[in-house]
Amino acid sequence: MAEERITLSEKELNQIKDTIPADIVLDNVSELFKIFGDKTRITILFALLDHSLCVNDIASLLDMQQSAISHQLRILKQAHLVKYKRVGREVIYSLADDHIKTIFDQGLEHVEE
Amino acid sequence: MAEERITLSEKELNQIKDTIPADIVLDNVSELFKIFGDKTRITILFALLDHSLCVNDIASLLDMQQSAISHQLRILKQAHLVKYKRVGREVIYSLADDHIKTIFDQGLEHVEE
DNA sequence: TATACATATGAACACATGTTCATATAAGGG
DNA sequence: CCCTTATATGAACATGTGTTCATATGTATA
Numbered sequence: 001m002a003e004e005r006i007t008l009s010e011k012e013l014n015q016i017k018d019t020i021p022a023d024i025v026l027d028n029v030s031e032l033f034k035i036f037g038d039k040t041r042i043t044i045l046f047a048l049l050d051h052s053l054c055v056n057d058i059a060s061l062l063d064m065q066q067s068a069i070s071h072q073l074r075i076l077k078q079a080h081l082v083k084y085k086r087v088g089r090e091v092i093y094s095l096a097d098d099h100i101k102t103i104f105d106q107g108l109e110h111v112e113e
Numbered sequence: 114m115a116e117e118r119i120t121l122s123e124k125e126l127n128q129i130k131d132t133i134p135a136d137i138v139l140d141n142v143s144e145l146f147k148i149f150g151d152k153t154r155i156t157i158l159f160a161l162l163d164h165s166l167c168v169n170d171i172a173s174l175l176d177m178q179q180s181a182i183s184h185q186l187r188i189l190k191q192a193h194l195v196k197y198k199r200v201g202r203e204v205i206y207s208l209a210d211d212h213i214k215t216i217f218d219q220g221l222e223h224v225e226e
Numbered sequence: 227t228a229t230a231c232a233t234a235t236g237a238a239c240a241c242a243t244g245t246t247c248a249t250a251t252a253a254g255g256g
Numbered sequence: 257c258c259c260t261t262a263t264a265t266g267a268a269c270a271t272g273t274g275t276t277c278a279t280a281t282g283t284a285t286a
Binding site for chain 1: 120121126129130131132133134138140141142143144145146147148149150151152154155156159160162163164166169172173174184193203210212213215216217219220221222224225226
Binding site: 181202203 | 230236244245246247248252253254
């Protein structure tokens with residue numbers, strides 16, 4: 001009986017390799033998801049889906065210290081996921097990107113299975 | 114001049130709180146994204162988008178040790194992101210879910226801005 | 227300008243995470 | 257049966273991460 005070849009040849013491996021996104025893209029995508037992969041941050045983003053909020057209100061909503069929220073907002077800022085404007089003493093944060101909702105919806109769908 | 118109220122009242126905060134998904138959902142969604150938030154894992158998933166692959170071939174593709182790949186596959190298994198079947202000595206892994214591609218596409222879109 | 231309020235930030239700490247190494251388990255071939 | 261190949265797994269280790277605490281910065285108001 002002819003042996004069934006399971007392990008791929010080098011040529012086949014190279015063809016598959018070509019279908020995988022470039023290294024830099026993999027870095028950026030995993031970096032993006034890493035940011036979503038924290039409960040505090042994703043809760044902040046969900047809260048901002050429909051409302052612009054100042055830091056203290058976010059801290060109240062999540063029942064967390066203002067400092068912890070500030071640290072996380074800095075991370076979200078650096079990833080261009082939120083934007084902000086100063087209004088008097090307060091700083092109002094809002095979402096920077098429309099993809100976020102779509103990504104979350106897909107995540108929710110997967111989770112709800 | 115009437116003071117402009119910026120900070121939200123407790124009532125308003127509660128209304129916003131109601132729009133945020135339940136705690137358990139936030140746990141699950143952040144857990145899901147946390148899994149995507151690792152370059153090795155997301156590369157494995159990209160490779161599996163179009164092909165079923167055995168462990169060694171995945172290790173070759175990523176140029177990583179078999180052990181590291183096995184550990185990551187276990188995590189992907191536990192999250193129901195991949196499924197597997199044993200074929201002789203080999204174990205063939207494939208994607209378990211169709212949402213994955215959609216989520217990745219959105220992630221790529223965000224990154225490519 | 228002194229004080230209070232809102233936010234940001236650095237250091238420290240505890241905890242989580244990913245890889246490696248060694249080895250166990252599983253299966254097929256001689 | 258023994259040997260080789262394929263995969264899984266536990267322990268150890270180094271590194272990364274999120275929160276807290278203390279404090280700095282920025283802004284308004286008395």
